[in-house]
Amino acid sequence: xxxxxxxxxxxxxxxxxxxxxxxxxxxxxxxxxxxxxxxxxxxxxxxxxxxxxxxxxxxxxxxxxxxxxxxxxxxxxxxxxxxxxxxxxxxxxxxxxxxxxxxxxxxxxxxxxxxxxxxxxxxxxxxxxxxxxxxxxxxxxxxxxxxxxxxxxxxxxxxxxxxxxxxxxxxxxxxxxxxxxxxxxxxxxxxxxxxxxxxxxxxxxxxxxxxxxxxxxxxxxxxxxxxxxxxxxxxxxxxxxxxxxxxxxxxxxxxxxxxxxxxxxxxxxxxxxxxxxxxxxxxxxxxxxxxxxxxxxxxxxxxxxxxxxxxxxxxxxxxxxxxxxxxxxxxxxxxxxxxxxxxxxxxxxxxxxxxxxxxxxxxxxxxxxxxxxxxxxxxxxxxxxxxxxxxxxxxxxxxxxxxxxxxxxxxxxxxxxxxxxxxxxxxxxxxxxxxxxxxxxxxxxxxxxxxxxxxxxxxxxxxxxxxxxxxxxxxxxxxxxxxxxxxxxxxxxxxxxxxxxxxxxxxxxxxxxxxxxxxxxxxxxxxxxxxxxxxxxxxxxxxxxxxxxxxxxxxxxxxxxxxxxxxxxxxxxxxxxxxxxxxxxxxxxxxxxxxxxxxxxxxxxxxxxxxxxxxxxxxxxxxxxxxxxxxxxxxxxxxxxxxxxxxxxxxxxxxxxxxxxxxxxxxxxxxxxxxxxxxxxxxxxxxxxxxxxxxxxxxxxxxxxxxxxxxxxxxxxxxxxxxxxxxxxxxxxxxxxxxxxxxxxxxxxxxxxxxxxxxx
Amino acid sequence: xxxxxxxxxxxxxxxxxxxxxxxxxxxxxxxxxxxxxxxxxxxxxxxxxxxxxxxx
Numbered sequence: 051x052x053x054x055x056x057x058x059x060x061x062x063x064x065x066x067x068x069x070x071x072x073x074x075x076x077x078x079x080x081x082x083x084x085x086x087x088x089x090x091x092x093x094x095x096x097x098x099x100x101x102x103x104x105x106x107x108x109x110x111x112x113x114x115x116x117x118x119x120x121x122x123x124x125x126x127x128x129x130x131x132x133x134x135x136x137x138x139x140x141x142x143x144x145x146x147x148x149x150x151x152x153x154x155x156x157x158x159x160x161x162x163x164x165x166x167x168x169x170x171x172x173x174x175x176x177x178x179x180x181x182x183x184x185x186x187x188x189x190x191x192x193x194x195x196x197x198x199x200x201x202x203x204x205x206x207x208x209x210x211x212x213x214x215x216x217x218x219x220x221x222x223x224x225x226x227x228x229x230x231x232x233x234x235x236x237x238x239x240x241x242x243x244x245x246x247x248x249x250x251x252x253x254x255x256x257x258x259x260x261x262x263x264x265x266x267x268x269x270x271x272x273x274x275x276x277x278x279x280x281x282x283x284x285x286x287x288x289x290x291x292x293x294x295x296x297x298x299x300x301x302x303x304x305x306x307x308x309x310x311x312x313x314x315x316x317x318x319x320x321x322x323x324x325x326x327x328x329x330x331x332x333x334x335x336x337x338x339x340x341x342x343x344x345x346x347x348x349x350x351x352x353x354x355x356x357x358x359x360x361x362x363x364x365x366x367x368x369x370x371x372x373x374x375x376x377x378x379x380x381x382x383x384x385x386x387x388x389x390x391x392x393x394x395x396x397x398x399x400x401x402x403x404x405x406x407x408x409x410x411x412x413x414x415x416x417x418x419x420x421x422x423x424x425x426x427x428x429x430x431x432x433x434x435x436x437x438x439x440x441x442x443x444x445x446x447x448x449x450x451x452x453x454x455x456x457x458x459x460x461x462x463x464x465x466x467x468x469x470x471x472x473x474x475x476x477x478x479x480x481x482x483x484x485x486x487x488x489x490x491x492x493x494x495x496x497x498x499x500x501x502x503x504x505x506x507x508x509x510x511x512x513x514x515x516x517x518x519x520x521x522x523x524x525x526x527x528x529x530x531x532x533x534x535x536x537x538x539x540x541x542x543x544x545x546x547x548x549x550x551x552x553x554x555x556x557x558x559x560x561x562x563x564x565x566x567x568x569x570x571x572x573x574x575x576x577x578x579x580x581x582x583x584x585x586x587x588x589x590x591x592x593x594x595x596x597x598x599x600x601x602x603x604x605x606x607x608x609x610x611x612x613x614x615x616x617x618x619x620x621x622x623x624x625x626x627x628x629x630x631x632x633x634x635x636x637x638x639x640x641x642x643x644x645x646x647x648x649x650x651x652x653x654x655x656x657x658x659x660x661x662x663x664x665x666x667x668x669x670x671x672x673x674x675x676x677x678x679x680x681x682x683x684x685x686x687x688x689x690x691x692x693x694x695x696x697x698x699x700x701x702x703x704x705x706x707x708x709x710x711x712x713x714x715x716x717x718x719x720x721x722x723x724x725x726x727x728x729x730x731x732x733x734x735x736x737x738x739x740x741x742x743x744x745x746x747x748x749x750x751x752x753x754x755x756x757x758x759x760x761x762x763x764x765x766x767x768x769x770x771x772x773x774x775x776x777x778x779x780x781x782x783x784x785x786x787x788x789x790x791x792x793x794x795x796x797x798x799x800x801x802x803x804x805x806x807x808x809x810x
Numbered sequence: 811x812x813x814x815x816x817x818x819x820x821x822x823x824x825x826x827x828x829x830x831x832x833x834x835x836x837x838x839x840x841x842x843x844x845x846x847x848x849x850x851x852x853x854x855x856x857x858x859x860x861x862x863x864x865x866x
Contacts, residue, residue, distance in 0.1 A: 101852040122846060123842065123843040123846055124845040125842070125843045125845045126843070167836060171833060171836065174833060174836075178825055178826070181825070182821070201814070205822075
């Protein structure tokens with residue numbers, strides 16, 4: 051079990067995001083019925099990563115009552131549980147006891163990847179066809195003649211038909227679609243080349259010709275499909291992993307009816323005017339006003355404020371805020387689609403223009419390449435017609451030009467490098483959503499950071515622990531262990547829990563009260579714990595210095611907190627500066643809090659107290675000045691900025707929409723993931739350019755030979771394969787160049803752990 | 811020469827058999843969790859509780 055130790059590979063600390071398991075109502079809502087009383091629930095368990103985890107989870111959950119079957123999917127880090135009966139088995143509690151954090155997975159997202167299955171089927175069919183046709187072709191090249199050659203050609207033609215119809219369809223449809231919209235893409239020359247080659251070969255076969263190009267047209271498809279499948283797998287894998295992490299938006303809420311009935315309604319059915327009950331630990335589902343109760347609210351993901359705010363009757367609350375300490379009754383003032391969260395999504399979509407204008411290197415190359423290829427083939431045809439007047443000979447040569455220049459190596463050049471690079475990043479705990487993200491990251495010259503949750507962990511740390519009486523600290527820690535408030539958790543981390551307290555209870559919005567040795571102890575806001583008045587002077591002494599421990603109304607200890615900066619934040623900022631990227635910080639938090647962090651990390655430019663639209667404006671100003679901006683942020687308020695930047699990175703603890711808007715997601719706490727991603731992206735960019743150069747040099751040699759009419763199918767096949775292999779070999783160089791991340795437990799380490807686990 | 815009349819169809823049939831096998835395996839979900847499949851060989855299967863059916 052050594053590999054399951056905390057801090058092992060992929061161990062995500064997302065405790066802040068979902069500290070309370072969803073209610074059984076919520077689980078039921080997220081399950082799907084498989085008929086005959088059986089339900090399936092899909093959970094995302096990001097920390098599962100080895101054989102021992104699979105075994106532990108499957109055995110433990112299968113023992114729960116009413117559970118039919120359990121299956122862990124390691125690739126997508128998901129657990130599917132089938133269960134029957136009316137009550138939801140306690141999977142979350144079960145997984146929690148085993149030490150795994152689980153999150154509900156959205157059923158509508160849980161569809162099999164049909165595109166990937168289709169692509170793999172197409173690769174299989176073309177591979178089969180290419181292999182068999184190649185065998186027959188080798189026989190022809192070795193000297194089969196007359197009727198034998200014709201027979202082989204006919205068999206080849208027959209084998210090629212299903213391959214072209216089935217696998218070629220992918221390219222034909224894409225090419226037709228591009229042409230219909232008046233665009234040109236890489237698929238157009240492929241579709242034209244493949245179908246012309248097939249038609250010409252068929253003509254040759256019917257007329258007992260010596261050469262046929264069936265092998266070329268099918269093996270071309272085979273190679274290209276491999277490239278496309280790799281590209282798709284890379285994107286899909288990162289996408290499912292990102293989707294699988296926890297969510298920010300609540301799935302529904304308990305609605306209090308006019309007659310006192312309590313119904314759990316999905317979020318889409320909540321309308322303004324409804325009264326909602328929000329338990330401690332739940333997220334606020336829609337914007338609204340508090341009608342009853344008081345509590346502390348964690349707004350860090352929404353507004354970037356690092357200190358939890360209080361909520362009492364009349365407070366306006368925003369969707370996505372986490373209710374920390376007490377139950378609340380609220381009235382919805384907006385439907386889910388009109389909430390703050392929805393507004394952020396709209397702002398983000400409006401801001402995304404800059405990114406959608408970006409065209410991938412492969413597309414830019416093919417936009418130049420495709421017309422050149424077609425023009426070359428056409429000119430060859432016309433030239434031969436003029437020179438020889440033999441239309442058959444001219445046509446054959448033109449097709450040879452089209453085939454030999456077909457962007458086989460070019461089709462592989464970009465995806466293969468991106469797949470290798472994405473794999474390297476994945477091992478270092480960074481997920482890449484899309485290949486073009488690496489191209490964009492390689493070009494940046496400005497990095498803009500959010501503060502709370504990005505440069506800092508958004509988790510307060512007790513800074514004056516050494517100056518506090520150890521006995522008082524231990525008592526405070528005992529009391530704090532009963533609360534979910536971030537300050538309490540910071541204090542609790544300092545204590546040995548002796549648990550000799552009596553009647554502990556939490557006063558939401560104020561603090562914790564307990565009795566011990568006949569005294570009343572209070573841990574919380576100064577004005578409350580200090581006995582004077584319930585809502586007294588804490589406004590003046592608020593902030594970090596406002597938390598005290600009191601014994602019978604007398605203050606015995608005061609606590610000071612500071613937000614912890616992310617590990618390696620300073621080193622990461624320095625490395626970015628070394629790489630020629632200037633660093634700035636934008637935050638929704640106060641100038642004082644920002645200034646402290648900026649000083650610690652050596653960031654000279656920062657702008658505090660920005661609204662979400664302010665961040666977008668800042669980035670757009672930079673972009674207009676010609677800068678390529680990298681945005682690093684985690685909050686809901688950063689989401690529009692993530693969309694507006696040239697490229698964006700979010701930590702795994704980010705808000706759900708934020709992770710979806712970002713191009714990269716880093717899974718570990720260390721910020722060194724950023725310079726690493728930049729480094730690998732730049733190296734990948736260089737390799738892609740080299741690969742494109744290889745493909746172009748290859749064409750520079752091959753095309754003149756083809757135009758002069760000396761290309762036999764054998765030469766075409768060898769040349770094509772050789773160029774593809776050169777491109778793949780070049781991409782593999784990326785494996786060796788980057789050292790594994792310092793704290794990342796690499797794949798090799800993981801294998802070692804695994805074999806150890808297997809032995810023990 | 812005449813043997814080719816048999817051999818080519820036989821070769822194609824065997825190849826198609828392999829292709830069919832692959833497509834069947836793909837459809838039945840054998841490739842859905844490649845990482846998991848690589849790790850699962852390390853798990854002892856003595857306990858009947860673990861013999862859970864494959865989902866989807």
